[in-house]
Amino acid sequence: MDDYPALNLFWTMLWLFLWILWFFLMFKVLTDIFRSHDMGGWAKAAWTIFVIVLPYLGVLVYLIVRGQGMGHRDRAVAAQAEGQFQDYIRKAAGTEGRDTGPRHVDELARLADLKDSGAISEEEFRAAKQRLLA
Incomplete structure (x- = not known):
């Protein structure tokens, strides 16, 4: 050394x-x-x-x-990768093409309350739930 x-x-x-x-x-x-x-x-x-x-x-x-x-090209590639990742997440979660915002959650909760209170039957609940989720 x-x-x-x-x-x-x-x-x-x-x-x-x-x-x-x-x-x-x-x-x-x-x-x-x-x-x-x-x-x-x-x-x-x-x-x-x-x-x-x-x-x-x-x-x-x-x-x-x-x-x-x-820098512009790097940002464009990053945005494209992020978009593809988000599309993959939507596809994997089974929510592709659907509006799954808070509105659906509120509607499902309201339907469950109606069924629990006896205002609608089990069959009506299932039919309304299918319409909502379709």
Whole structure:
């Protein structure tokens, strides 16, 4: 440890961190290139070649030219994923295409009270419940 002072260790760790950070940024840019729907195949190929052949310059130029749109595309992908997740939840819960707000709960409670008080029969309760849930 005597031939490698703490300051050199610090600089090595700093450069390693920056190198890893650079790769994350480059992969983020490459992901954005392929995610972008407003570019054609040739433009995507040109940006990809530019980013791979001249990585530092290519990534910096991409961030300058198309960096603002990266955030918009990320938000759009996140919103789409959230929408798909919500659709899956609705489908899994069996409530797809139905209004299952508090109104249904209140109506079911009112029907149960009517049945319990004897105002409607069991058959009328079942029929009303089926109409409500259909």
